[in-house]
Amino acid sequence: MKKIFILLTVLVMISCKKEEKVTTEQPIRETAEKISGQDLxxxxxxxxACHQPSQKVIGPSLEEISKIYKAKNASIVSFLKEESEPIVDPSQYEVxxxxxxxxxAMSDQELSAIEEYIHTFSK
Structure with missing residues (x-):
């Protein structure tokens, strides 16, 4: 009986052991700093799928987007957040x-990285 009691005590102590939570998620800030606009x-x-560097496919080219947004001093980030009207090709807005x-759903840092990437195509 004494052996059973000791065994149960050991099992209870093992089962009550505090486990550390392991997570694979990184803080948003750290992730955004590591990923490039091109990757996004x-x-x-x-x-x-719709935009290419120098030619129109479904949507306007990155060169055209950058040129027009720079000329109008507009924010691509605002457009991607749906906070401003389309200015490059309004006919494709529905698409x-x-x-x-x-x-x-992207962070401001991610959207800014995309905007910076698009502007690398300005001539």
Missing amino acids: FEGKGNCV MKTNFIITK
């Missing part, structure tokens, strides 16, 4: 609306 544009944002679900 081609990956998470899926922007590359772009489906991507706002993705872009509105």
